[in-house]
Amino acid sequence: MEKNTTRLIKIWADLGDSSLKVIVQLPNHPPQKLMMGSRVVELDDFQITQHQGSLLVKSYPQTDAWIRLGTQYYAVGQLAEKYAVDATRSSEQKQPKQMTAIPKLLAISGVIQELYDLPPRWELDLILLLPYPEYKFAITPQNDLKTELTKALSEFEFRGNRLRIKLRDLSCKPEGAGLIMLRYQEEGGADWLLKNKVVVWMFGERNTSLIVYDHGSALGFTNNLGFYNLVATVQTSSLGQSASDLTAVLLQLGKDFSIDNPLIQRLATTDKSQKPIELEQLVKAMTSAKRHLWQQLSTWATPIIEDTSELIIAGGAAPLYLDNIEATFPSIPLYKAIALPSQQTIMPPFPSPPKPPEWDDAKAATYRRNWGDVEGEKRYRSWLAECDERQNLNYSQQLELMQATTAQGDAAPTAQLQKKATQMIDQLEKTLFKSGKSTELESSDLTRFVDIYGIWKGTKHEQE
Numbered sequence: 001m002e003k004n005t006t007r008l009i010k011i012w013a014d015l016g017d018s019s020l021k022v023i024v025q026l027p028n029h030p031p032q033k034l035m036m037g038s039r040v041v042e043l044d045d046f047q048i049t050q051h052q053g054s055l056l057v058k059s060y061p062q063t064d065a066w067i068r069l070g071t072q073y074y075a076v077g078q079l080a081e082k083y084a085v086d087a088t089r090s091s092e093q094k095q096p097k098q099m100t101a102i103p104k105l106l107a108i109s110g111v112i113q114e115l116y117d118l119p120p121r122w123e124l125d126l127i128l129l130l131p132y133p134e135y136k137f138a139i140t141p142q143n144d145l146k147t148e149l150t151k152a153l154s155e156f157e158f159r160g161n162r163l164r165i166k167l168r169d170l171s172c173k174p175e176g177a178g179l180i181m182l183r184y185q186e187e188g189g190a191d192w193l194l195k196n197k198v199v200v201w202m203f204g205e206r207n208t209s210l211i212v213y214d215h216g217s218a219l220g221f222t223n224n225l226g227f228y229n230l231v232a233t234v235q236t237s238s239l240g241q242s243a244s245d246l247t248a249v250l251l252q253l254g255k256d257f258s259i260d261n262p263l264i265q266r267l268a269t270t271d272k273s274q275k276p277i278e279l280e281q282l283v284k285a286m287t288s289a290k291r292h293l294w295q296q297l298s299t300w301a302t303p304i305i306e307d308t309s310e311l312i313i314a315g316g317a318a319p320l321y322l323d324n325i326e327a328t329f330p331s332i333p334l335y336k337a338i339a340l341p342s343q344q345t346i347m348p349p350f351p352s353p354p355k356p357p358e359w360d361d362a363k364a365a366t367y368r369r370n371w372g373d374v375e376g377e378k379r380y381r382s383w384l385a386e387c388d389e390r391q392n393l394n395y396s397q398q399l400e401l402m403q404a405t406t407a408q409g410d411a412a413p414t415a416q417l418q419k420k421a422t423q424m425i426d427q428l429e430k431t432l433f434k435s436g437k438s439t440e441l442e443s444s445d446l447t448r449f450v451d452i453y454g455i456w457k458g459t460k461h462e463q464e
Contacts, residue, residue, distance in 0.1 A: 018251075020035065035449075037077030043074065069156045097130060097134055126171070176211035193213055194215055212304060238282055249266065253286075354392060
């Protein structure tokens, strides 16, 4: 195969904690996606030698990524998982992304060099997504990320091959900026942003972030209530399931936390007789952990989100909380920048008429003991009537709300926004995934790519 003589490569990179999401642009070529594991582990030369000797055939660069920088060796992604342990993951995820950015970016560059058969010398324009606090630090004059990255790229080894890459330009963007760029393109320009208060809620593995654009003025909020907290809590109640296995399942569950769910069934480690007991305990742990984490998240976010014109939901863990978000913020128009297995907005069924409360002999007996036979039964019947009245009132209110929502149909704000979000997801899939109907795994991948896709598309729009 003749080597690609292209000298300038453009890369858009989201260095997420669950995966590295990358868009690669070669001149005169359509954009390509790259996705690989994000874990980084430092190795020594003996481990590298042993690893190379164990390979029977040539491996894929994205699943067998290791670099040498000076005298240090690093495994990145799937290879790093081989040498890492679950016990270190939580401490790793508390580190700023900038601390592991250089090994990850060197590995990404090496993978691209091999996949596209590039020469060992080329130039790079890089756009990097960072959490809001790290973005603010990265753009200060005191930050030396560009200097350190320029030096590292100038000479390193990827899988034993020496590369010399010139960093021509580095631009940093805050996580969530891609969603805003997508939205103001959909709405016809920046005037839309200046006239509204828009909040982007990013659900990540390490943290959760709110980026507020209040009539054009940006402000960011970040906490450490990331998805890994949920995984760690569930793991303490599990029977040895790994963090990676729990993560893979939880990110695809949505709201179906039942022992009959095939995804949860896959987690079973016990024999047939003990399996139902193990899965029931696991489901209870998942439900409890999610409820507790959501209480913390909603308490933190509610004061920031109030009076919002539009709430944009995004991030790999966002589908897990979608039902909570809709129930907690019913009056705020939602733009769900997430890919679901079916990209359809399903209307909930009309509520069924309530059944009258059933007579309970035990409760009736309690009333008689407390107030005597005649007065007790009278009070109990009065209580039943009040319950029936409350049920009917609640049913009437639900029915009115459903009828109003149905009458609005596509004119409802959230329905309009969801139609635009679905179109955006479809365009993302056609641009980067080039496949037919998405599987659940592909849907999860699509959701992870939305933010960096928005940055890529916004950059392309600015250049046109």
